[in-house]
Amino acid sequence: MITLFGNLDSGNCHKVQMVLAMAGLGFERVDVSQPRGEPRTTAFLAINPIGKVPALRLADGDVLSESGAILFHYAAQAGLWPASHRAQTETLRWMFFEQYSHEPALAVMRYLLRFAGDPAAHANDVRRLRPRALAALAAMQSRLAENDWIANEVASIADIALYPYTRMANESGVELAGFPAVGRWLARVETLPRFLPVYADAAVRVTEFGAWSGSRA
Numbered sequence: 001m002i003t004l005f006g007n008l009d010s011g012n013c014h015k016v017q018m019v020l021a022m023a024g025l026g027f028e029r030v031d032v033s034q035p036r037g038e039p040r041t042t043a044f045l046a047i048n049p050i051g052k053v054p055a056l057r058l059a060d061g062d063v064l065s066e067s068g069a070i071l072f073h074y075a076a077q078a079g080l081w082p083a084s085h086r087a088q089t090e091t092l093r094w095m096f097f098e099q100y101s102h103e104p105a106l107a108v109m110r111y112l113l114r115f116a117g118d119p120a121a122h123a124n125d126v127r128r129l130r131p132r133a134l135a136a137l138a139a140m141q142s143r144l145a146e147n148d149w150i151a152n153e154v155a156s157i158a159d160i161a162l163y164p165y166t167r168m169a170n171e172s173g174v175e176l177a178g179f180p181a182v183g184r185w186l187a188r189v190e191t192l193p194r195f196l197p198v199y200a201d202a203a204v205r206v207t208e209f210g211a212w213s214g215s216r217a
């Protein structure tokens with residue numbers, strides 16, 4: 001069976017849960033906690049030397065990581081990979097946008113406000129990131145005012161990649177009221193077959209990372 005190493009607070013892990021659910025694949029989850037520093041432990045680095053969740057271990061022991069690469073791995077099976085070369089290029093365009101312009105602003109602001117402890121200590125960093133987050137949402141607003149889906153005429157893994165940190169923008173201190181087409185797009189993503197809400201768990205079984213690595217020591 002597939003094993004997802006990740007947690008429910010991470011939007012990057014949500015993307016992987018969503019594509020696995022949409023591909024109709026069952027998986028178990030090993031809960032790797034960031035507050036406990038588990039992604040940087042020797043035991044986790046042996047799974048993913050990049051030291052970040054999500055990581056996915058396949059039944060044959062092969063390991064995938066980086067949410068965008070994992071989305072690509074299951075895209076066709078989930079019906080989320082377009083046929084034409086041009087549409088594939090457009091899908092990658094918005095996935096690279098997500099990783100360079102969107103996630104580094106919205107996800108980092110959310111982390112600093114919700115998980116880093118003492119949000120006041122990070123107020124300057126949050127203020128510095130805010131224009132980048134608003135610019136990313138403005139780019140999405142402009143695109144989605146003309147198109148139902150972010151990359152193509154039909155849904156693709158680019159929509160799945162952009163969904164969680166946009167849906168959780170309020171936790172990053174950003175309101176979506178000024179981006180109405182983005183709000184309509186979020187509602188559209190939520191109508192996709194086998195859609196999985198943020199914070200939901202599609203895993204058939206969950207094990208704490210400490211217990212999982214202890215049982216292998």
Ligand SMILES: N[C@@H](CCC(=O)N[C@@H](CS)C(=O)NCC(=O)O)C(=O)O
Nearest residue numbers: 010011012039052053054066067068
């Ligand atoms: N580009 C990576 C980013 C992954 C990432 O930033 N993961 C965070 C959780 S959302 C993490 O594992 N952080 C652990 C740490 O920084 O110690 C992806 O898309 O998978």
